[in-house]
Amino acid sequence: MALKIVKGSIDRMFDKNLQDLVRGIRNHKEDEAKYISTCIDEIKQELKQDNIAVKANAVCKLTYLQMLGYDVSWAAFNIVEVMSSSKFTYKRIGYLAASQCFHESTDVIMLTTNQIRKDLSSPNQYDTGVALTGLSCFVTPDLARDLANDIMTLMSHTKPYIRKKAVLIMYKVFLKYPESLRPAFPRLKEKLEDPDPGVQSAAVNVICELARRNPKNYLSLAPLFFKLMTSSTNNWVLIKIIKLFGALTPLEPRLGKKLIEPLTNLIHSTSAMSLLYECVNTVIAVLISLSSGMPNHSASIQLCVQKLRILIEDSDQNLKYLGLLAMSKILKTHPKSVQSHKDLILQCLDDKDESIRLRALDLLYGMVSKKNLMEIVKKLMLHVDKAEGTTYRDELLTKIIDICSQSNYQYITNFEWYISILVELTRLEGTRHGHLIASQMLDVAIRVKAIRGFAVAQMATLLDNAHLLTGNMQRMGICEVLYAAAWICGEFSEHLENPMQTLEAMLRPKVATLPGHIQAVYVQNAAKLFATVLKSQEGNTDSTAAQETSQLMIDRLPLFVQSANLEVQERASCILQLVKYIQKLQQKDVEVAEEVSALFAGELNPVAPKAQKKVPVPEGLDLDSWINEPPSESESEDEQPKAIFAKEEPKHSRPRREEVDEKELAKRREARKQEQANNPFYIKASPSSQKVYQEAPGVEHIPVVQIDLSVPLKVPGLPMSDQYVKLEEERRQKERAEKKKKEKKKRKEKRSGRGKKHDSGPESEEDITPAHQVDIVTEEMPENALPSDDDDKDPNDPHKALDIDLDKPLADSEKLPVRSHRAAEAPKSPTEDGDATSQEPKKKSSKEKREKKKDKDRDRKKSKEEKKKKKHKHEEKGEDLLGGEAEEPVVQSEETNEVAAPPTSTSAEETATVAAAEAAPMPEATSGIAPDSEPDEPKDTEMEETKSSKHKKKKQKKEKEEKEKKKKKKHHHHHHHSDGGGEEAVQNGTVEEEEPLPPMSNYCLLAENSYVKMVYDIQGNLQDGSQVVVSVIFENKCDSFLKSMEFNVLDSLNSKLQRPEGSGPHDGLTVPFQLPPGVSNEARFVFTVQSIIMPQKLKGTLTFIVKNEDSSTHEKLDFKLHFTCTSYLITTPCYSDAFAKLLESGDLKCSSVRLEGVNMPFHHLLARICFHHHFSVVERIDSCASMYSRSIQGHHVCLLVKVSAQTVSIDAKCDEPTLLGNVLDEIKQTFSQC
């Protein structure tokens, strides 16, 4: 043995450790990937070894590789192995790896539940801490549900280190398992006043995070937080609380008023910038929530703005940034106070730091007015010219457009100016926002009628100079503008001064290089222009001009007829034929202009983008009902290939073509030419258009003439927007002068008038009249449009589920699943009572949603509900409660099977019995769900554990699929978790049809009197061969408060209660919680045992104080703790080959037992043995199964269970005969009871 160890460690010398790996990677810079792949091979070898140290080392290296971006999910099972090591060193490595590599879809996570639970209850606080840290990274809904109660217990742990972690992780648990929020909240609240600052800070952290998402539920905590704010000196806590108040004040203005004073005091007094900043932020939030107009608050605004100005002026860029950020919040409600700092903000636009420039830009948005818009935009345009990097320039561009177009162009006084700004923006190189500019052009031209003439003129110039926009490859984004230009020129062609010139511009051969959708618009609008031109030309006596125009069309259109773009081709060929027909008519001297323009008669009205959505659904129309019979299942299968085809089609059509190599392409081209030459109907194309035909598919492939545009572009003939600034200034001055004149006149007319006031001072917003009489057409909406704006809230937001009312008293049914199992035959099953008590409406509604999916169950349940309604008519509880009640037992039992909620109010009892009568004994059966159900699944999993891990993965995948199928049926699934030692019901995966197991519990009664009831369960501690953990659930049965509970046991020589250091051998242990009436809670006690081969009983006493409103009494309750031999066994999976070897070894002693008259299915029998006696099934063949377990001190216990008729024979082998005998006795007893 010793030799083996030495050999092992020599082997290990040559294993790489993490440092070697890192060094190796650094030394193999050139062939890193190759080096790492050899390392991964080594790691795989190391993982195959039995030595846990080697494995841990391997996992440690894997964690590093994962960090470098390598997929290590294949080692998930090994990570679990290392996690379950008893040594802290390895455990920590395992958990670190898990926290890095596991995510919700990692399937081995479900194997970790019991391991984590064990670590959470470990006597070593760092084991617990490591488990909590790991769990916080990979908690899943299942883990959250199964462990919520354990974590909640840890919130009252004696060590602040654990309390703090447990409190913090609760947030993650809430997110994954929202039902836990209400039961856990009271304790969380309690932790706000924890003596340890770390725990307190964690609690504040969690509650703030919760409140941020659903503030209204946390208003009732305001006084508590207010107290904390005034008393705490921890800046972290203060910042969090102040931030929280910022979220709460909008809901409760009275709170805001109260806050202003302490906050302003803090602002004046604190030296910490972070705190100052948050105070200012919250004051702003308060001021926003208070409806303005309160004179004394303007002082606060001034204070904030002043402080922010100091921040912005600070040389520290961080403060500058934050100052701007806060400023933008004030801006929303008090724009005036910010506007006075315009100088400062414009200055920030010149900052070298992009983050700061972006913030300043945001502020500008709210600072514009009719008066300063032009000035600000002018400044921004300068920045556009100077800006480096397209991102920032694009940002500027969108900001300019945002600023100008905000609130329906409210601030634009001169649309000519705006159009020219847009035109100037088209000269930006490399912008992605061509589309945005185009849509603005269209919007303005359509909606501002007065501007059309000007817009059309500008667009015509743009079209004329189109080559400047399309000249450069990089500028492709901007050619979108031509789309707008072409459309505007066509649609409003009556405003064109020289339509003929524009028509020619639109029919240039170069147009064919534009993207297809733009060409299409070109073609269509060329036709519109053609109509206009004809109209003007036919008025003249000279008819040749009109015929020339037609000829122009006929000459140029074939270019488009050959376009590869379907839309372009179709439009072009239609119009070409039309023009040919017109030409014929013209040759006969028929006047056609009227008829041609009639084609495009009528005006388009702007329609609001949401108009379609807002059309109200007519009464009596059900959009969700089937028009025809719904397609059958089999049809949907047929549909699949179709869908694939449709999806793949576009892929084939375009990019594929580019992949074809040159040779092939040339060959095809030849072939095509041949074909075309032989085809008499093929119109021979000009060389350029042929190119288009071949290469149009990708925009990048359009042949473009490169024009070097090093000189800044100036489109000739376009007015510069700057001119407008001057013009506008002049105009305004003139207006002012005129007004003055008028006023003077007025004054002259009535000298005693009060006109003087208007005389001086800056003009107000309203005084500025727009340059044109602008009639902004509003967008059309359908009649009876619904005014509501659809909420765009993300339905997947996990925080939505946490919108839970926390002030309602806690119903017992909401208790977290404790890991006890409801005893099926218990006279007063706790769940039954729990179910009956009040249900929140919220819960009910969620249940209703579930119900939708469970269509099958629905009818049954409904009828049940109705039945119940009749029964309970006399009760005040009402339908709400009944509804919840009817479903609750079903869901509960489906979900968890492990609720242990104690009875509370006797008033509820009456209801309970009825509900229970229907729901209790076989919940699955009553729920009306096919009994092939969930409890079987985890057994499969467990079963798998006995096989090789590879095999296992496959199986689990299959299982997953199955599960998903089931989910569809049932929506709710659950891993039927049994208690801590990892004992889960085991059953052969093939027997799916067998009936489900009745719920089981390992908790048995310890003692009971009129005040308190104790149930307990004992589990071995795998990490320490001499320890067992006794979990005791204390339940308060009376109407009084139970406190100062002390748990004491008279130690024997063999077994001792572990007491904290420094306490005497007879001192009791304080139970770490108090019990309000009707509440139960669990505490764990660690015992050390020496010999485990015999069962043992320990006498003990619980002392406690019963506190009423007026008096309190000291009470005690004696009990006997029964340590069975079973409780020293730990469920340990065993592979069948290992099992066979073990039996062959001959070290084991034999024993056997017979059980008569056992009347239950075989898989129930096995499940019971597994569950109550901590065994796992190694193999099962028909009615025969081998089982295995291991004691905390390493004894192997093997069973061979056979059943024939009603006789069960168990042959057993163990290396310790006394232990075996006792275990068999206990098994016998288990079955004699049922």
Place this chain on the structure above:
Amino acid sequence: VQNTVQHVLLQAEDMQQQIIRETFHLVSKRDDNVCNFLEGGSLIGGSDYKLIYRHYATLYFVFCVDSSESELGILDLIQVFVETLDKCFENVCELDLIFHMDKVHYILQEVVMGGMVLETNMNEITTQVDVQNRMEKSEGGLSAAPARAVSAVKNMNLPEIPRNINIGDINIKVPSLSPF
């Protein structure tokens, strides 16, 4: 060299690498005299998120936080984290962090847990880290005696000599090293 601390870690490996690359790209090209905040792009989860970073010699410490955190507070937290590293590694240098990524993680886990700030008090953090390291030592550690000897031999041809960061000398202005 970059040490990116991603609070939102649950991404697929390639996505995670892309985030780190992009982050590094963003952060490393910034001057020392610009602000330490970067607005969230779509890559790190949208506009509610910010990158907050600090630059020490050749190392960047980047935190990605949402709007529930105080920006200046996080800057302080990074300082606390780095000072803790300095204490735990005794004059931390870049190579310490590179070769002992696991230990860095253990320390970070005492500061931040599951994406939430756990502890801000440096003494408390170092105490807890020390106790756990002592536990590890008493268990023999991962690299028991013989392996360590080999390690020492391997170390002899270490090409680079660690450069010290020496936090005390770096004069980054901390706006609010308030009594945390």
